[in-house]
Amino acid sequence: MPAASRPSSPPSLTVVGIGADGWDGLSPAARELVLGAGTVLGGSRHLDLLPPVADQDRRPWPSPLRDGLPALLDAVTRAPVVALASGDPLVSGIGTTLVDLLGKDRVTVVPAVSSVALARAELGWSAESVGVVSLVGREETLVLRELAPGRRLLVLSSDENTPAVVAELLVAAGYGDSRLTVLGDLGSAAAARIDATAATWTASAPRLHVLALDLVGPHLGGWTAGLPDEAFEHDGQLTKRDLRASALARLAPTPGAHLWDVGAGAGSVAIEWMRAHATCTATAVEGNEDRAKRIGVNARTLGVPGLEIVHGRAPEALVGLRTPDAVFIGGGATNPGVIDACLAALRPGGRLVVHGVTLETEQVLAALYAEHGGELTRISVETATPIGGYTGWKPARAVTQWAFTSPG
Secondary structure, three states: OOOOOOOOOOOOEEEEEEOOOHHHHOOHHHHHHHHOOOEEEEOHHHHOOOOOOOOOEEEEOOOOHHHHHHHHHHOOOOOOEEEEEEOOOOOOOHHHHHHHHHOHHHEEEEOOOOHHHHHHHHHOOOHHHOEEEEOOOOOHHHHHHHOOOOOEEEEEOOOOOHHHHHHHHHHHOOOOOOEEEEEEOOOOOOOEEEEEEOOOOOOOOOOOEEEEEEOOOOOOOOOOOOOOHHHOOOOOOOOOHHHHHHHHHHHOOOOOOEEEEEOOOOOHHHHHHHHOOOOOEEEEEEOOHHHHHHHHHHHHHOOOOOOEEEEOOOOHHHOOOOOOOEEEEOOOOOOOOHHHHHHHHOOOOOEEEEEEOOHHHHHHHHHHHHHHOOEEEEEOOEEEEEEOOEEEEEEOOOEEEEEEEOOO
């Protein structure tokens, strides 16, 4: 989603976290901030918790939220401004959005105890032993990236339907024995707990809850590069496991970095890039419509539904895309302008990896190596297969790989 424009004259504001215990649970200092505000912003549920204050301007959040925030903030005339949030405003909350929009120098955050902390306290799970996944406004298939036997997860649910959807996904992935615990209205007098397994889940969850997962199931694959080829749906246009691992070792995914996967085929390189860290992002560019659709299926199945898919041919399809930190070209390297466009797009220090299987592509890569340097490698992979009653080596087509790091 494109970022909303900044308000023309953004106000400074204080974001106050409110727990499930509402107004009564606020500290005296937090109450003073709210009662002394000229304008209070928040969800209708939070605004309804406040006692009356004469002449105080109270405004609910717009819908859609991020797109409507600049106009809402432009309309604020009474200072000081307080925004209400659930728990810790910087845990999948409005505080993060406001800091992104206004800048940290204009936003002060006064947190309450987060729902994550309350859930850990209820379960006795230490912070270092637990992963946290937010499904607020996001696809539930994000959970699938996290699956590993013995792993514990706290899921920030979107609504009361989240547990049933997650349970169904777990069962389909072979994790039906996983323990699901719904912790509703944490910190309030109405706090409730529901326990079941994914396979036996039939309960109705409260709208406000944290979903805890104690995962039991098979090893499905790691977060380092090299998932089995069978993990992807494909029509043969797939960067195979050993070659994919070699490419990603040189592409070097790091938190927050963005990849272009050009001529993406089944999307395997982009998907493994995003699986490397929850903040890695990628754009898969694929000219074949059926393959582009298949990339979306693979991305959801492997827990990275946020993969951006562009149906189009490079270099034209590259125009206007987010600047990459790394680029992989798995197909179409000999098409005029493709490699030049990718080199030009790289940030300083950005990485480019190109694969070629034809003599023509090999000649192009040899010339690029002579001009720019980098690393030129020829990779041959052989696998053991039956030969009658014996076993022999079956070679795959050799691949030439050029890896280059942009200066700076």
